[in-house]
Amino acid sequence: MGGGQPYHHPHGYPGGRRGGGRAVQLLEKAPFLVAITPDGRLQGFACAHPWHSREAYAWNVEATIYCAPDCVGQGLGKRLYTALLELLRMQGYYNAFAIVTGENKASHEFHKRMGFTKSFVEKHSGYKFGRWLDVVYWQYPLRTGDAPPEPVRYRLTEAEMVSILEKVNL
Numbered sequence: 001m002g003g004g005q006p007y008h009h010p011h012g013y014p015g016g017r018r019g020g021g022r023a024v025q026l027l028e029k030a031p032f033l034v035a036i037t038p039d040g041r042l043q044g045f046a047c048a049h050p051w052h053s054r055e056a057y058a059w060n061v062e063a064t065i066y067c068a069p070d071c072v073g074q075g076l077g078k079r080l081y082t083a084l085l086e087l088l089r090m091q092g093y094y095n096a097f098a099i100v101t102g103e104n105k106a107s108h109e110f111h112k113r114m115g116f117t118k119s120f121v122e123k124h125s126g127y128k129f130g131r132w133l134d135v136v137y138w139q140y141p142l143r144t145g146d147a148p149p150e151p152v153r154y155r156l157t158e159a160e161m162v163s164i165l166e167k168v169n170l
Contacts, residue, residue, distance in 0.1 A: 028154060029048075029050055029061075029152070029154050030047065030048035030049060030050075030061055030087075030088060030091070030093075030154075031046075031047065031048065031083075031084055031087045031088070031156075031161070032045065032046075032047040033045060033046045033047065033080050033083055033084055033165075033170065035071075035076055035080060035170065041068075042068060043067065043068050043071045043076055044065070044066055044067035044068060044071055044076050044077060044080055045064075045065075045066050045080065046063070046064065046065045046066075046077075046081050046083070046084040047063075047064050047084070048061040048062060048063045048064070048084060048088055048093075048096065049061060049062055049064075050062075051095070051097055058152060059092065059093055059094040059095070059149050059152060060093065060094060060095045060096075061088060061093050061095075061096050061097070062096070062097050062098070062099065063081070063084060063085070063088070063096040063097065063098050063140070064098070065077055065080060065081050065084075065098075065110075067080075072106070077110060078110075078113075078114070079168040079169060079170055080168075080170065081114055082114075082168050083164050083165055083167075083168045083170055085114075085140060085142065086167075087156060087160075087161065087164055088142055089142040089143065090153070090156055090160060090164070091152050091153045091154065091156060092143075092149065092150050092151065092152045092153055093142050093143075093152060094141070094142055094143045094149060095139055095140065095141055095142060096116075096139070096140040096142055097119070097137055097138065097139055097140075098111050098116055098137070098138040098139075098140070099135055099136070099137055099138075100135070100136050100138065101126060101128070101133045101134065101135060101136070102121065102133055102134030102135065102136055103133065103134075108136065108138075111138045111140075112138075114140070115140055116138035116139060116140045117138065117139055117140075118136060118137070118138055119137040119138060119139045120136075120137050121134055121135070121136050121137070122134065122135040122136075
């Protein structure tokens with residue numbers, strides 16, 4: 001979640017120097033929420049993208065949260081993630097997964113407080129910052145039940161989005 005700790009993000013921010021058109025791809029299937037100051041400084045973001053490209057996994061997403069170091073501990077991450085998870089639920093997704101490097105204790109605690117459960121650990125599987133890192137997978141059930149799923153709604157109405165953002169004061 002920032003603060004100088006290794007967190008999961010594939011070598012840059014979406015749409016940034018190395019992200020290319022990934023931001024457009026993200027926006028096609030799930031929300032991308034951004035919090036900025038009145039003067040335009042990034043405070044944080046929460047977004048999701050498909051968990052896997054195979055059709056059988058179309059109801060699962062990987063969720064990402066980031067807060068600028070000076071915004072950590074002020075409730076912004078909780079508000080962003082709460083809104084993101086509710087919007088994903090409204091779209092019809094069933095599970096949100098989060099991937100966190102093993103040593104990022106603050107992010108592990110955050111995901112636990114948000115209701116995620118630890119699913120598994122990949123030992124020595126991510127290479128960043130000049131070293132090998134463990135990668136921990138967290139899972140959040142957006143829906144339950146065994147009934148066949150409805151298709152995911154890639155677009156919510158403006159009223160649906162506004163209602164959720166207002167609930168969490170974003």
